[in-house]
């Protein structure tokens with residue numbers, strides 16, 4: 001085997017609490033992360049020199065790409081010297097709060113471990129991956145996890161009730177540090193995140209995101225979008241991560257809004273010992 005093609009999923013935050021600002025510049029959070037069927041395809045093959053290519057010209061293919069960071073980290077940890085070519089078929093929108101880049105980094109680590117048969121334990125890959133970014137370790141769960149710390153501390157959760165939902169992505173994007181910087185944890189809800197997790201496990205979910213407040217301050221169009229999504233008939237429309245995508249629950253057959261891309265997605269899980277599988281159940285529709 002000298003080439004591999006893997007599905008690289010994205011994620012939603014079913015609820016998102018910002019607990020406090022930390023002295024290292026990060027924020028303490030508590031959230032249920034759920035992998036979803038909207039994803040990219042990451043191909044990797046042995047090569048004469050290192051190279052990253054991508055179907056989306058907006059994505060930088062230099063050292064700032066999280067796939068490059070994953071390769072660099074894998075080399076530092078394992079001593080790998082072989083050069084590789086990564087090709088990314090991008091479908092997950094950027095600056096969406098869907099963790100597309102983080103999923104790419106986790107998938108790259110898994111792919112390198114397979115391709116070079118380095119047999120690093122997935123728990124070890126998970127620990128290493130926190131050096132790449134706060135959202136990367138989650139993807140080494142089986143698809144549903146309660147995440148705390150800056151997002152990198154995982155508690156595996158049993159599968160939640162299968163939910164099919166719509167994602168709504170406006171053309172506008174938001175930078176994660178900017179949204180966090182505009183968030184004042186003291187003014188947010190004080191609800192105990194563990195009680196929210198228990199409620200989810202008892203099938204009494206409450207969906208919310210503490211970062212909506214700061215995202216709406218920075219981009220008032222997002223608050224209007226939430227209202228428009230509810231007016232379409234969704235009973236829930238909540239921003240995921242630091243935005244700008246929303247996930248929407250409720251019986252709306254063909255949602256349509258000017259300037260908004262809708263994606264129909266499902267929750268996604270993986271089997272222990274294998275990576276997330278390709279899913280053809282998600283449909284893309286642009287209005």
Ligand code: C5P
Nearest residue numbers: 025026027029133134150151176177180
């Ligand atoms: O960990 P990651 O590199 O993805 O984080 C990007 C930025 O997002 C951080 O530099 C920080 O400004 C912000 N962040 C935060 N609290 C977190 C995660 C990210 O403030 N829990």
